Amino acid sequence: MTGSPSEPGPADLSARITEIVRTEHGRVVATLIRRLGDIDLAEDAAAEALLTALERWPGDGIPPNPGAWLTRTAGNKAIDRIRRESKRDAKHAEATMLMDAHQNDGPHEDTGPVTDDRLRLVFTCCHPALALDNRVALTLRLLGGLTVAEIANAFLVPETTMAQRITRSKQKIKAAKIPYRVPREEDLLTRLGGVMTVLYLIFNEGYLASSGTGVRVDLCTEAIRLTRQLTGLIEDPELGGLLALMLLTEARREARFVDGALVTLEHQDRSQWDPTLIDEGHTLVRRCLAINRPGPYQLQAAINAVHTDALDVSMTDWSQIVQLYDQLLVVQPSPVVELNRAVAVAELDGPEVALAITERLDLSTYHPWHVTRAELLRRLGRTGDATAAYDDALALVENQAERTHLLRRRDSL
Amino acid sequence: MTQYLLSVIHAPGLPHLTEDEIQQSFVDTGAFNDEIVASGHFVFAGGLEPVTAASVVDNTQGANVITDGPYVETKEALGGFWVIEAADLDEARAIAARGSFACKNIVEVRPFQGVVELEGARA
Numbered sequence: 178m179t180g181s182p183s184e185p186g187p188a189d190l191s192a193r194i195t196e197i198v199r200t201e202h203g204r205v206v207a208t209l210i211r212r213l214g215d216i217d218l219a220e221d222a223a224a225e226a227l228l229t230a231l232e233r234w235p236g237d238g239i240p241p242n243p244g245a246w247l248t249r250t251a252g253n254k255a256i257d258r259i260r261r262e263s264k265r266d267a268k269h270a271e272a273t274m275l276m277d278a279h280q281n282d283g284p285h286e287d288t289g290p291v292t293d294d295r296l297r298l299v300f301t302c303c304h305p306a307l308a309l310d311n312r313v314a315l316t317l318r319l320l321g322g323l324t325v326a327e328i329a330n331a332f333l334v335p336e337t338t339m340a341q342r343i344t345r346s347k348q349k350i351k352a353a354k355i356p357y358r359v360p361r362e363e364d365l366l367t368r369l370g371g372v373m374t375v376l377y378l379i380f381n382e383g384y385l386a387s388s389g390t391g392v393r394v395d396l397c398t399e400a401i402r403l404t405r406q407l408t409g410l411i412e413d414p415e416l417g418g419l420l421a422l423m424l425l426t427e428a429r430r431e432a433r434f435v436d437g438a439l440v441t442l443e444h445q446d447r448s449q450w451d452p453t454l455i456d457e458g459h460t461l462v463r464r465c466l467a468i469n470r471p472g473p474y475q476l477q478a479a480i481n482a483v484h485t486d487a488l489d490v491s492m493t494d495w496s497q498i499v500q501l502y503d504q505l506l507v508v509q510p511s512p513v514v515e516l517n518r519a520v521a522v523a524e525l526d527g528p529e530v531a532l533a534i535t536e537r538l539d540l541s542t543y544h545p546w547h548v549t550r551a552e553l554l555r556r557l558g559r560t561g562d563a564t565a566a567y568d569d570a571l572a573l574v575e576n577q578a579e580r581t582h583l584l585r586r587r588d589s590l
Numbered sequence: 591m592t593q594y595l596l597s598v599i600h601a602p603g604l605p606h607l608t609e610d611e612i613q614q615s616f617v618d619t620g621a622f623n624d625e626i627v628a629s630g631h632f633v634f635a636g637g638l639e640p641v642t643a644a645s646v647v648d649n650t651q652g653a654n655v656i657t658d659g660p661y662v663e664t665k666e667a668l669g670g671f672w673v674i675e676a677a678d679l680d681e682a683r684a685i686a687a688r689g690s691f692a693c694k695n696i697v698e699v700r701p702f703q704g705v706v707e708l709e710g711a712r713a
Contacts, residue, residue, distance in 0.1 A: 304679075306679055306683070306699075352701050352703075353592075353679045353699075353700075353701045354592045354677075354678040354679050354682075354701065355678070355679045355680075356677075356678040356679065356680050360680070364680075
């Protein structure tokens with residue numbers, strides 16, 4: 178196999194292996210947790226198998242079914258470990274039993290969406306009895322296969338803090354017996370809502386990090402990858418809507434920053450938008466909305482679809498956007514939604530009407546409220562008030578790219 | 591099966607109940623107890639006298655000091671508890687949810703460490 182001209186070079190191969198390992202991590206760990214009944218043991222065994230893969234694959238070539246190879250290798254490692262660590266009869270019997278199960282289970286079988294182990298794992302990681310931060314960390318670690326250091330880095334917390342967060346969550350799962358299974362039908366939608374919250378939070382933290390600079394691509398990519406996997410396992414229009422929302426947002430990434438400054442939607446160079454992601458997003462939005470069970474993610478995706486449909490900001494169908502916000506307010510009444518609606522109203526009915534809506538909202542701790550006020554006041558020629566509003570916004574913003582943008586806006590008044 | 595402590599927290603800030611509502615909550619709690627006895631989840635339960643009835647014993651240094659309680663002064667207090675047996679947290683919290691609704695108080699669910707089974711300790 179080696180030496181053929183189409184064979185990738187060592188750098189490509191290493192990137193390919195890293196990609197496989199990350200893609201397969203969730204599946205390998207999820208399967209092992211079910212078989213072994215122990216998260217730590219499953220994680221350790223998966224890590225050992227991944228190391229073995231990194232040692233062997235560059236020489237032996239990547240096996241035809243890398244996921245199956247990793248699961249089988251990790252299973253063997255776990256059985257070895259159980260045997261090694263305890264010579265007691267009970268443990269030995271357990272290992273033998275596990276080994277039998279392991280061998281009879283067949284190699285990495287796809288048993289259909291409902292029994293996919295990753296689905297069990299995502300519901301365990303996103304269990305409402307765990308704090309939201311812990312759900313996020315656990316999902317990225319176990320399903321995403323990110324290292325503790327990577328997760329800590331992404332959320333700008335010390336590695337020890339993140340390690341503790343993950344360890345405590347795993348202890349709670351064990352001690353409180355948080356179940357490892359897909360929730361029953363009557364709970365499924367509520368629990369899926371909790372899972373989507375976690376995925377969207379990961380995406381948003383990557384998209385406009387609460388501090389630091391600009392985008393953290395890894396988190397966006399990871400959120401999209403996990404959401405995409407989930408849409409393959411469970412059919413739900415809101416889940417499709419969430420994926421579409423992420424894709425249509427991600428499609429604009431390249432255009433969002435110029436020279437370290439944030440560029441807002443109306444000023445973006447639309448030729449830099451990713452047409453493939455936009456196409457996929459639009460198709461998803463249409464397919465989901467056709468089911469006629471609109472929810473918050475689908476409607477937000479639809480709003481983004483209208484934006485990304487316009488080749489130029491002047492071609493934006495603002496009346497459709499306002500209508501979609503009206504629908505969104507019905508299913509998810511919130512002042513933040515009203516604020517976003519006001520921005521669209523400004524284009525339709527003018528800044529005066531929009532400012533009146535904005536002023537009614539109690540959002541003075543939310544920096545986009547100050548930004549919206551500043552932009553509307555600017556359009557109304559109220560320069561002094563606009564300057565003050567930019568300053569109020571700046572007092573709340575930590576993201577460097579957004580600060581640069583706001584400082585420029587203020588100073589160009 | 592895992593055993594869970596369902597603590598009934600008397601928390602300030604919950605809506606004030608009328609006398610009729612209080613009586614109803616006693617009836618509902620009684621019915622809930624009967625249900626979880628019948629379903630086999632019930633291990634033990636009890637309501638507690640107010641915290642003003644508590645005393646604190648400290649014999650850690652062998653001095654055996656007794657003082658007026660409670661040990662921790664908080665607005666929230668343990669008002670009573672159930673000990674239940676459930677397959678996992680989801681089953682335990684479904685039971686806790688019914689208990690909370692019946693007694694009109696917040697319930698905390700906490701797993702026991704491995705339970706020591708004493709021969710003949712349970713009837």
